Structures are given as C-alpha cells and as structure tokens.
Amino acid sequence: VKSFVRDNGLSLCFGGLFLAAAAGQSVAGHAAFNEEQLAHGDEPVSYGRYLLSSDFGQALLENWQSEYLQFSLFILATIWLIQRGSNESKAPEDAGLESDELQRLGPHAGPRSPNWARLHGGFRRSLYSHSLLLVMVTIFVLSWFGQSVTGWSEFNDEQRHHDQATVSWLAYLGKGQFWEETLQNWQSEFLAIGSMAVFTIYLRQRGSPESKPVGAPHEQTGSSG
Amino acid sequence: MLISSRRSSPSERTAFASGSCGHLPAVRVMFAAYLLMLAAGLSVYIAVGLLHR
Numbered sequence: 493v494k495s496f497v498r499d500n501g502l503s504l505c506f507g508g509l510f511l512a513a514a515a516g517q518s519v520a521g522h523a524a525f526n527e528e529q530l531a532h533g534d535e536p537v538s539y540g541r542y543l544l545s546s547d548f549g550q551a552l553l554e555n556w557q558s559e560y561l562q563f564s565l566f567i568l569a570t571i572w573l574i575q576r577g578s579n580e581s582k583a584p585e586d587a588g589l590e591s592d593e594l595q596r597l598g599p600h601a602g603p604r605s606p607n608w609a610r611l612h613g614g615f616r617r618s619l620y621s622h623s624l625l626l627v628m629v630t631i632f633v634l635s636w637f638g639q640s641v642t643g644w645s646e647f648n649d650e651q652r653h654h655d656q657a658t659v660s661w662l663a664y665l666g667k668g669q670f671w672e673e674t675l676q677n678w679q680s681e682f683l684a685i686g687s688m689a690v691f692t693i694y695l696r697q698r699g700s701p702e703s704k705p706v707g708a709p710h711e712q713t714g715s716s717g
Numbered sequence: 718m719l720i721s722s723r724r725s726s727p728s729e730r731t732a733f734a735s736g737s738c739g740h741l742p743a744v745r746v747m748f749a750a751y752l753l754m755l756a757a758g759l760s761v762y763i764a765v766g767l768l769h770r
Binding site for chain 1: 743744747750751754755758759761762763765766767769
C-alpha cells in the first residue's frame with residue numbers, strides 16, 4: 493500500500509481533490525438550486541435528484557470541456573509552435589513531428605518500447621503515435637456535447653416556465669447563452685496556458701518539472717528542472 | 718514541462734524502465750480509474766441531458 497501511494501501520489505492527490513471539489517460543488521449547487529426553486533414557488537428537490545439534474549451536469553461538463561480543450565490544443569500546438577526560453581516549449585530545432593529515431597519508432601525502438609511503437613509503419617503505429625491527443629480530443633468533444641445537451645434541457649425548462657416556445661438542439665447551439673458559457677471557460681484556459689509558457693522563461697520553482705532548473709539561463713528553451 | 722515529455726539520457730531511461738516495471742499493475746489501476754471516472758461522468762450527464770429535454 494505504501495509503495496502504491498508513493499508511486500501514484502500525483503494521480504491519487506488530484507483524483508482525491510477532484511472528488512472532493514465535485515462533492516463540494518454538488519452540495520453548494522443543491523443549496524443554490526433549491527433557493528431558486530423556493531423563490532419561484534416550486535418544490536425543492538432531493539440531493540440525489542439534483543445529482544442527476546441537467547443543472548449539475550451542465551456546471552460539471554462546461555468546465556470539463558474547457559480543460560480538455562486546453563490540454564488538447566497545448567499538446568497539438570507544442571508540436572510545431574515554439575516559445576524561445578520557455579520550459580513548456582521544445583527547442584526550436586525540434587519543431588515538428590520529429591524523426592523516427594528521436595521518437596524511438598520501428599527499428600529505433602528499445603526492448604521495453606510499447607508493442608505498437610515497434611511496428612515498422614502502418615495504421616496501428618500511427619494510431620498509437622497520436623493516441624494521447626486522440627483521447628484528449630474525444631473527451632473534449634464528448635464533454636462539450638454533454639454541456640450542450642444539458643444546457644439545452646435547462647434552457648427549455650426555463651422557456652416552459654415562462655410559457656415560451658422550446659427550441660431544438662441546433663437552435664440552442666446558436667444561442668448567446670451557450671456561447672457565453674463556453675467562451676467564459678475557454679478564455680481563462682488560454683490565458684493560463686499562455687502565461688505559464690511565458691512565465692517559465694524568467695520565473696523558477698525549485699524542484700518542479702514545470703520549471704527550468706533555478707540556475708538555468710533565461711534563453712534556455714525546453715528543459716525541465 | 719506541463720505536457721511535453723522531458724528528454725532524459727539513455728541511462729536514465731533504462732533506470733526508470735527497470736525500476737518501474739514491477740509497479741506497472743498498480744499504475745494500470747490508476748489509468749483505468751481515471752478513464753472510468755471520465756466515462757461514467759460523460760455517459761451519465763449526456764444521458765441526463767438527452768432524457769430530460
């Protein structure tokens with residue numbers, strides 16, 4: 493158990509923080525939802541019912557989609573785009589998909605390389621070569637779709653409440669509400685990524701792989717501490 | 718680095734590979750746990766949105 497915790501500390505810590513924050517969000521969201529219900533003269537709902545509501549689902553997924561978009565774009569952009577001096581960037585000469593030798597593919601694979609990396613070309617090797625980005629983009633697309641359908645269901649609930657006509661899913665995708673909820677999350681992610689890329693040129697955190705070594709020169713690009 | 722992998726020397730790679738192979742089953746558990754959490758969240762709330770419309 494001790495070695496399991498030590499070997500998986502990072503994912504255990506963030507998995508635990510996620511569950512705690514999501515639980516806190518659900519409790520606070522439930523209280524806020526019921527205040528709204530009472531203010532409108534409606535019946536309050538149980539905690540279990542709130543957990544399975546579009547209100548909670550939308551609040552959860554609109555944040556998920558922006559996080560996965562952020563990481564997907566960062567994985568993609570850092571293949572080709574360089575920020576000289578940044579810990580988040582490759583060295584300028586490494587821009588692009590890199591050679592099979594650098595990526596340890598096919599004849600350059602080692603004895604412990606993943607099986608699909610050892611293949612001499614083909615679909616499975618290509619698929620595995622892009623598997624991280626493919627999975628991140630899939631999660632982004634599914635959570636954005638989830639945000640859209642839960643938001644749509646919420647929107648139509650409001651419409652019915654005000655005796656107004658409900659709209660189709662496609663019509664909801666054209667509403668300002670959907671795009672405001674989407675873009676308010678995207679802007680913060682893009683700012684955080686951009687500032688992180690620039691801050692690591694001049695700022696340091698001793699011991700963190702997210703920073704260059706404290707004594708590394710400002711012009712040194714892409715080597716973790 | 719936030720995402721892009723750290724380049725290590727060949728000796729570092731060997732040391733990491735041999736040191737980590739004994740713990741791979743535990744690492745697989747974490748990988749599966751995260752995938753399951755995501756799959757559960759996505760499928761539940763996509764279903765909620767589609768069914769409650």
